[in-house]
Amino acid sequence: MTRQPGILDLIGNTPLIHLREASELTGCHIYGKAEFMNPGGSVKDRTALGIIRAAEAAGELRPGGVIVEGTAGNTGIGLTLVANALGYQSVIVMPQTASQEKIDQLEMLGADLILVPNAPYSSHQHYIHTAQSVAEGRAHSEPNGAAWARQFGNPANRQIHYDTTGPEIWEQTGGKVDGFICAVGTGGTLAGVADALRERKPAVKIGLADPMGSALYSHFNGGALQAEGNSITEGIGVSFVPGNLDGVEVDFSCQVDDDTALPCVFDLLKHEGISVGGSSGINIAGAIAMAKELGPGHTIITILCDAGSRYHSKLFNPEFLMRHKLPFPEWMAS
């Protein structure tokens, strides 16, 4: 028998899926990179592997050591999966408001889970600051080392997208890519893919799709860090400029509200059989806006970050949607 892959070999090399309705609506060729097909179910498996491999190379993690991270959930799932496969432990700090499905998944994987209040970044209780202090404490007590993954500033995050996601998109489109757009959590995906594509095709247009409540749209349109409104999407939207976005310039940016993003999620599921979470809805709406700006005939790529099953109790729950005054389709109510 030929050598078969191990679980970590299955991270990356995700397919590009043709998004039919978005393409028909705009006359463009819009594709979503199916990151929900990674073994841990999200784009963050790539980041997790990149960060753990970099920590090993730097001598910060030795067999049996601990990887610590603050996360909206997906990075924690990716890190714990990679940690389990390689013989490390994980400590995951998460806001209490993260979806129950992500909490369940982390418990199943055996992460040491710390839930914190959904505090603003300026508060010491914010999950990022909590993770940093937990990591610093554990670094003194763990004989095999404790590393803080610090995905927002860790260059290994941007690097893995430069090394894998970007080149995959280039190969899969045969270089016929006119635009790439996605939302930002840590900025690793946007920055790494932008670096890789611009190096191969300087004219490629890079776009930011920003949810409401995030300050990046105003940052890229005048410099101020200002946020308005809010969003129920998880894993995206920031009130500061993450280190991983250093030096990144965007050619196009748009703000997408939940009322626009959620119908993209529902239609994709019902009309095309593709199940995605809220951040993918922001991304698809962003790709449609970019397509309208570029005009018909262009090829635009976005990211399908994770699957709808990760948000069943929220995005696909009419009571939750009603409580948050969000739209839901008739088929969901019946």
Ligand code: PMP
């Ligand atoms: N969507 C989801 C669901 C996520 O969990 C994340 C990661 N925080 C992103 C999008 C954004 O990816 P990145 O961190 O590379 O900006």
